[in-house]
Amino acid sequence: MGDNQQDKMSRRALPVAAAQEKVISFCGKLTSEFVSLSEAKGRVLAETVKAPHPYPHFRRSGMDGYAIISSDTAGCSAQTPVHLEVIDEIPCGSLPSVALVPGTAARIMTGAKVPDEADAVVMFEMTEATDGESGYYVKLKREIAAGANITPVGLELAEGDVILEAGQIISAGEISVLATFGISEVAVIRKPRVAVMATGSELLAVDEPLQDGRIRNSNTYMLESQIRDAGAEPIILNVIADDLSTARSRVLEAIEEYDLVISTGGVSVGDFDIMADLVLGDEMEMLFNKVMMRPGSVTTAAVRLGKLLFALSGNPGACFVGFELFVRPAIARMMGIEQPFLKEVEAILAADYPKINAYTRFVRGRIAVEGARLRAYPAALDESSVMITIKDSNALLVIPPTTEGVQAGELIKVLLLPGVAG
Amino acid sequence: MGDNQQDKMSRRALPVAAAQEKVISFCGKLTSEFVSLSEAKGRVLAETVKAPHPYPHFRRSGMDGYAIISSDTAGCSAQTPVHLEVIDEIPCGSLPSVALVPGTAARIMTGAKVPDEADAVVMFEMTEATDGESGYYVKLKREIAAGANITPVGLELAEGDVILEAGQIISAGEISVLATFGISEVAVIRKPRVAVMATGSELLAVDEPLQDGRIRNSNTYMLESQIRDAGAEPIILNVIADDLSTARSRVLEAIEEYDLVISTGGVSVGDFDIMADLVLGDEMEMLFNKVMMRPGSVTTAAVRLGKLLFALSGNPGACFVGFELFVRPAIARMMGIEQPFLKEVEAILAADYPKINAYTRFVRGRIAVEGARLRAYPAALDESSVMITIKDSNALLVIPPTTEGVQAGELIKVLLLPGVAG
Numbered sequence: 001m002g003d004n005q006q007d008k009m010s011r012r013a014l015p016v017a018a019a020q021e022k023v024i025s026f027c028g029k030l031t032s033e034f035v036s037l038s039e040a041k042g043r044v045l046a047e048t049v050k051a052p053h054p055y056p057h058f059r060r061s062g063m064d065g066y067a068i069i070s071s072d073t074a075g076c077s078a079q080t081p082v083h084l085e086v087i088d089e090i091p092c093g094s095l096p097s098v099a100l101v102p103g104t105a106a107r108i109m110t111g112a113k114v115p116d117e118a119d120a121v122v123m124f125e126m127t128e129a130t131d132g133e134s135g136y137y138v139k140l141k142r143e144i145a146a147g148a149n150i151t152p153v154g155l156e157l158a159e160g161d162v163i164l165e166a167g168q169i170i171s172a173g174e175i176s177v178l179a180t181f182g183i184s185e186v187a188v189i190r191k192p193r194v195a196v197m198a199t200g201s202e203l204l205a206v207d208e209p210l211q212d213g214r215i216r217n218s219n220t221y222m223l224e225s226q227i228r229d230a231g232a233e234p235i236i237l238n239v240i241a242d243d244l245s246t247a248r249s250r251v252l253e254a255i256e257e258y259d260l261v262i263s264t265g266g267v268s269v270g271d272f273d274i275m276a277d278l279v280l281g282d283e284m285e286m287l288f289n290k291v292m293m294r295p296g297s298v299t300t301a302a303v304r305l306g307k308l309l310f311a312l313s314g315n316p317g318a319c320f321v322g323f324e325l326f327v328r329p330a331i332a333r334m335m336g337i338e339q340p341f342l343k344e345v346e347a348i349l350a351a352d353y354p355k356i357n358a359y360t361r362f363v364r365g366r367i368a369v370e371g372a373r374l375r376a377y378p379a380a381l382d383e384s385s386v387m388i389t390i391k392d393s394n395a396l397l398v399i400p401p402t403t404e405g406v407q408a409g410e411l412i413k414v415l416l417l418p419g420v421a422g
Numbered sequence: 423m424g425d426n427q428q429d430k431m432s433r434r435a436l437p438v439a440a441a442q443e444k445v446i447s448f449c450g451k452l453t454s455e456f457v458s459l460s461e462a463k464g465r466v467l468a469e470t471v472k473a474p475h476p477y478p479h480f481r482r483s484g485m486d487g488y489a490i491i492s493s494d495t496a497g498c499s500a501q502t503p504v505h506l507e508v509i510d511e512i513p514c515g516s517l518p519s520v521a522l523v524p525g526t527a528a529r530i531m532t533g534a535k536v537p538d539e540a541d542a543v544v545m546f547e548m549t550e551a552t553d554g555e556s557g558y559y560v561k562l563k564r565e566i567a568a569g570a571n572i573t574p575v576g577l578e579l580a581e582g583d584v585i586l587e588a589g590q591i592i593s594a595g596e597i598s599v600l601a602t603f604g605i606s607e608v609a610v611i612r613k614p615r616v617a618v619m620a621t622g623s624e625l626l627a628v629d630e631p632l633q634d635g636r637i638r639n640s641n642t643y644m645l646e647s648q649i650r651d652a653g654a655e656p657i658i659l660n661v662i663a664d665d666l667s668t669a670r671s672r673v674l675e676a677i678e679e680y681d682l683v684i685s686t687g688g689v690s691v692g693d694f695d696i697m698a699d700l701v702l703g704d705e706m707e708m709l710f711n712k713v714m715m716r717p718g719s720v721t722t723a724a725v726r727l728g729k730l731l732f733a734l735s736g737n738p739g740a741c742f743v744g745f746e747l748f749v750r751p752a753i754a755r756m757m758g759i760e761q762p763f764l765k766e767v768e769a770i771l772a773a774d775y776p777k778i779n780a781y782t783r784f785v786r787g788r789i790a791v792e793g794a795r796l797r798a799y800p801a802a803l804d805e806s807s808v809m810i811t812i813k814d815s816n817a818l819l820v821i822p823p824t825t826e827g828v829q830a831g832e833l834i835k836v837l838l839l840p841g842v843a844g
Contacts (some may be wrong), residue, residue, distance in 0.1 A: 093624025113635035173813035179640035202515025213535035218601035369767035391595035
């Protein structure tokens, strides 16, 4: 026990940013696949999409009214109105049925194609319909400028304009734009397959009866949800009891099979830390086994076959933070997202945070907007509520190393947690 | 055309809040169903969940170290150290194998059960192991207080404490908490089944070749994504061409079959507005057919059989806003969410918004945090980019009725769009 303990005690801690950098350097973009628009939500575009045609692709009426030849309204006023014969009626989706000539107009709906001969649309509410000798007339009482209420071809986008960039996450707006251009199937990065294995003979399955001295395996379910939220496909493997040779073979198999492997549990500085021993073996290249952060300082990452293994803490709070700081960005980068880290903003600390720490502390909490100012509330100040506060957080407050704590009112950095209802 | 046109022209506009209130008053909570924890992400808890046992449920060691009887350390110092015989070793998940007596200690791991006789745990790093005549000893150099590094039973939660409230959306944190308490199946509100039908003979299916004067049916796909994002199940029905009797029977069938029905298109003030006519018929109770808002003032809602029908604008921007202001809250309330509306915050308008309007305007845009101040950027000032800016927005800027526009630097209300990557 002595020597091994010594090795683990002498872990060299990396700053968080350096550890993140190391992880990201091993994340290659995965291959792509085609999905239908209905399945595209939440996926990441594999290729930049350009407009296959101009938009709008025909001269579009911006109003319900009458398509006219604007020169017919020269000198028109309330005193000297102009009457145009209505010779066509153009609903949306229909084409003009007859060519306009001077002195005529076409009733037209919003969004319908303007006849080629017309150069203006006059709003319905500005007109009066009158019955004349030979048909139905529209009475105009002012001059109409050429171009009025007509959206020209390509006003929004020309053919070939970029409409969406590779690496974009697809949500409702992107789907609307893709559908507008008739793109019914879209190339997206395939979902990373992420395996989760818990280690620790203290773990009970969630549906097992409670036993004295043992706790339920909650991290696996939490990670499953976080993995799905990050856009990847979770695969839950069996719990590994505290046995180094079993753990070694199970981990090596998982690395062969999946794109990324996470273990949870077994990284405290104790006698039964399987994963810590494993990453020190010959099969893997260890990237780091200690990070200058709380919680989760013993977060470990290693590489084999170009694939990442993360050993996250068994403590639920530390496991959650380790996932958000390291695993989520790795998944994001594998999906081709350029900026893969949690979004960082500044906020005003809303309550004193008296704890001192030599490492940066990532404190779960809530952000709230009050009079356009962002305020950050730590979820709890004492370790005791570690488990229950996971559910109440929408942000990680970044408390820098401090020997005196941080006062309410100070500006701090905050990492926003995606996928959590605000 | 005249009379009908007249009816539609005389729609009485409701304020947005009054229209939302009407909608919500018709939204009853749906029935519940059980799902496994793995399927629970994004669902809404149907019942309040109480802790079935205290947490922790056994006296837990907070450190790797030695469980001791604290009175053994009375008078202990570096000069007068105490040696305790280590008679047990307790990994996580194991139970003590022997009772401690004064003068003895048990090696214990973080998270393991503390022996009943012990009342403190001393941190491993504060000790030295020594070999003695009759076995293995631990050397202590200071007094240890009773209770040190032991988490008592029920410190975080007592049995029966509320752990999650009904109406809570389930994400990773909630799943972690449920798993901790062995709740492997959870009662959630069933997903509302929401049907979407587009109206308009101008609409091409997304995979049809482009035709002159016609546009693709993009709103259906956009709504499908918005519905899914709201937590409901979208069902896409066929496009209804502009024919009142077909539309009537199709809408009535859909209302029988689904929990909520959305139509899009056909609500501009024109001759071909099917849904507007339909809600004025005897089959439905119209809630409103005009709202004091831009875009989407002709947003219409009606009720039949206690179920809501929404007729949203065919304009993509107006359709999007109509969904977010009215349909998403309806879905949320049907799922039992207490506060169903988009989250409203204040932000500083980051650019002049010179447009005047008699109605409140909901402008798509982006919010950004700069030095803990929330700033709101309108996506575009001109109507021309209505289609393409849908994809660039994470918020709706609320521009009140104004005859002069709103200046950069003014404080405005902003509605945050959920489910859009920040």
